[in-house]
């Protein structure tokens with residue numbers, strides 16, 4: 001059964017507690033195939049990279065580099081998103097480094113999060129980490145900037161949480177800011 005986009009938006013919530021069940025590799029492959037074949041990027045340069053982490057030792061190092069956030073240890077899979085700032089800079093110079101490559105990676109992360117939701121997986125976007133440690137742990141090359149970590153696994157609870165968001169008029173305006 002397919003799910004409407006609106007229902008998918010509603011179904012996604014940050015999940016910080018996971019079952020220890022392994023995520024079937026074919027699910028991961030489907031999610032990443034779907035993201036990498038459709039995500040919009042500046043100039044279609046695809047200035048991002050996704051590193052899939054399942055090795056417990058690597059996960060522990062990432063946990064230590066991310067303020068020891070428990071969901072990183074608990075989740076059986078991590079997707080680590082990098083902005084490929086060199087690739088973007090070749091065409092877009094400073095704007096490529098400071099903005100476009102980061103937006104490319106963020107688009108991929110958000111789409112991956114929704115694709116995981118569709119597959120019955122929970123995710124949590126983690127942005128609080130030490131860039132230099134993550135680069136070192138994962139052997140990132142020149143110009144590769146880590147922008148987010150998505151924790152991925154089967155959620156422990158499927159209870160729907162109420163979303164708290166600012167009022168519409170606080171977030172949207174018409175014709176002027």
Ligand SMILES: Cc1cc2nc3c(=O)[nH]c(=O)nc-3n(C[C@H](O)[C@H](O)[C@H](O)COP(=O)(O)O)c2cc1C
Pocket residue numbers: 012013014015069124125126127128129163
């Ligand atoms: C850029 C960004 C950085 C985030 N960093 C963290 C983080 O380091 N740790 C964490 O637990 N959640 C993090 N989150 C998740 C947010 O806290 C969460 O999306 C927000 O509270 C709304 O809740 P919801 O995702 O359940 O709708 C981050 C989300 C975004 C978009």
